[in-house]
Amino acid sequence: MTASFIPPKRILMGPGPSDVPQRVLDAMARPTIGHLDPAFVELMEQIKSMLRMAFQTENALTFPVSAPGSAGMEMCFVNLVEPGDKVIVCRNGVFGGRMLENVKRTGGVPVIVDDAWGTPVDPQKVRDAFKANPDAKILAFVHAETSTGAQSDGEALGKIAQAFGALTIMDCVTSLAGTPLYMDKWGIDAAYSGSQKCLSCTPGLSPVSFSDRAIERIKARTTPVQSWFLDLNLVLGYWQSSGKRTYHHTAPINPMYGLHEALVILEEEGLENAWARHRAMHEKLKAGLEAMGLKYVVEASARLPQLNSIYVPEGVDEAAIRARLLNEFSLEIGAGLGDMAGKIWRIGLMGYSAKQENVDYCLKAFKAYLP
C-alpha cells in the first residue's frame, strides 16, 4: 500500500516555482465545482480582469491556458505562425532556443538573431534582421531569460517590430508581476507567462494575452491551427464571456482558485509596489552575495531583480553545494542550464519568495558553505 505523500517544507529560491503563500494553498483546497457552473464563469471573468492589470493591457483575450508555460508558448506560435511565415527569433538563452523549436514545428521560416547567453537581445541586430528580411511577419523574443537572468528591452523591441509592420510574441514567464512590463504601451501582440514565478501560484497554468491585431491574424489564417487543444478559434468559444459559452475542455478548477487568490494578493499589494519589492530585495541579496566575493553573470543594466545568476567560484563543486543547501537548509536554488550548466547558480527572488526573511536565510546558508 502506498502512503499519502507529505512533501518536505522547502524555501524555494530557484528559477521557479517560488514559495506559495498559505492563502493560495488554502484556495486550492476549496470544493471543486463544474467548469460550466455560473460561479466558475464569474471566477474566470475576475481572473481575466486581474490578468489584464498584470499584463498592463486592455486586451479582451487575456486568460490562463490550462497547462504550463511551455503550452502557453506553443499556443502563441501555433496560432500566429502559418507554414512559410518568416519569423525573427531572438536567441540569448534556453527559452529563445525553445521559441526557435516552436517556429520550426509550425512550418515557419526562422531568422535567428543570436546574442551571447547572459546578455540582452541587441535591438540593432533585430533592426538589421528586419532590414534584411522586410517580409518577416513576426518578431519573437524573451523579455526575461530564465536561463541566464538577463532582461531585454521589451519597449525597444516592440517598437522595432511595429515599425516594420510585424507582430510581436513576447515570453514574459519570469517577468510578469516581477519587473516593469507594459504590454499595450510596448505594442506587444502576444505574451505568455507562468503561474509559478512572480505570481507565486502553484505551477500548471500559463497566463496569455493577445491583441486585436493578433486575433485578426488568426482569423485570417488560410491553414488550420495544427493543435486542437491550443486552437484559439476553439478556446475563444469557452473563454469569451459574451453569449453562449461552448464546451472546449475541462479547465483545471482548483488551480484556477489558486491563481485567482494569487492575483487578489497582487491587486492588494499593487503591481508597482510588487515591482519595487522585487527590486529592493534584489539589492539586499546582491549586497550580501557581493560581500562574499560572488560575481553576477549579467551586467547591472540588464540584470533581472527576480533571478540572480552568479558564477560558481573556482574550485567549488556547485552540485554538492546545491545538494547541501537542499538537504541541510531545505533551500532550493537553481543550477545552470545548457551551456551554463555547472558554471552558474540561479537564485530566484520571485513573488512571495522576494522577502527579507528569504534574503537573510539564503545569505546565511551560503555563508555556511563558501570559503
Next chain:
Amino acid sequence: MTASFIPPKRILMGPGPSDVPQRVLDAMARPTIGHLDPAFVELMEQIKSMLRMAFQTENALTFPVSAPGSAGMEMCFVNLVEPGDKVIVCRNGVFGGRMLENVKRTGGVPVIVDDAWGTPVDPQKVRDAFKANPDAKILAFVHAETSTGAQSDGEALGKIAQAFGALTIMDCVTSLAGTPLYMDKWGIDAAYSGSQKCLSCTPGLSPVSFSDRAIERIKARTTPVQSWFLDLNLVLGYWQSSGKRTYHHTAPINPMYGLHEALVILEEEGLENAWARHRAMHEKLKAGLEAMGLKYVVEASARLPQLNSIYVPEGVDEAAIRARLLNEFSLEIGAGLGDMAGKIWRIGLMGYSAKQENVDYCLKAFKAYLP
C-alpha cells in the same frame, strides 16, 4: 478590489468533474516543492506505479500529462500518427469526432467508422474497415463515450487491430477506475484518461500509457512531432526515472499531490471493488429513475454505470430543470452535447460521487420537479 473566491458547495453528478474527497483537496494544499526536487521524483514514481494498476498495464511509459484529457488525446495522436498514415477512427459520439479532428490536424488519412450516438462501436464494421484498408496503421476508439453513456467492447476492438497489425489508441477518460479496463490484456497501445472522472481528483491532468510497440513506432518516425509540449521524445527525458532527468517543463506540483492521494484512495479500496461500487450505485440509481418513468438512452448491454444518460420527458424544459437542480439543490447534472443537446440529461456516478448518499439525493431532487 477583488474579493477572494469562495466557491459554492456542489454535489457533482454531471459528466465530470466528480465530487473530490476532502483527502484529495487537503493534499492539493500541501507546501509546493520544486519539480526537480528528489522528493518530487519519488512522488512521480509512485504516481506512475499506481497508474499502472489503474490501467492494468505493465507499460513503463505510464504517467500524467500536465494538462487536461484533451491534451492527453492530442499527445497520443501527434506522436503516433505521421502525415499520410491511415487511421481508422470510430465515431459514435462527440469524443470520437474529436479524435477525427486530431487525425486530420496531424496530417493522417482518416477512415471513419460511424455508429449511431448512444450505441457502441460495431466490431464487425471495424473488421470490414480493416479489410477494405489493410494499410491502416492505427485504430482509434472511445471506450466510454462521455457524450452518450455508451461503452464499447475494448477487448474485441483491441484484438481486431492486433489481427490486422495495427496499433490501437483508446480514449478511457470516463472509464478508468469506473468500469473494467485491461489495457495489456486487450492489447491497447496508447490510452489516455482524465483526473476528474472516476479518479475523483480535480481536473487538469491526463493519465496516459504507451506500450513498447507504441514507443518503437514513435522512435521510428521520419517526421518530427508537430507539438513541442507533447513530444514524447522530450517528455520521456523528464518522466523516465533511469539516469539523469532532463528539464522539459514545470509540472503542476500541487495537482500531482492531489492525483497521488486519489490513487492512494483507489489502491486502498481496490480497483475491482471500485468497479463493483460503480455498478452497484448505478443499479440503485437506475431503479429509482425507472420508477419515475425515465428511460435510458443506451441499451442495458452497453450502458456505462458511471454515466447515466436518460431522455428528457416530453414537454419538460430540460435546461430549466438543470438550473433548478443547481440553484435549489446545489446539484450539478449534465446536458446533452451536439446532436443530443436538449434531448437528454447525463447523470454521473463517478468516483467519490458514486455513493448511496448521492443516489438518494439525486432521486429526491428529481422527484421534486418531475411530474
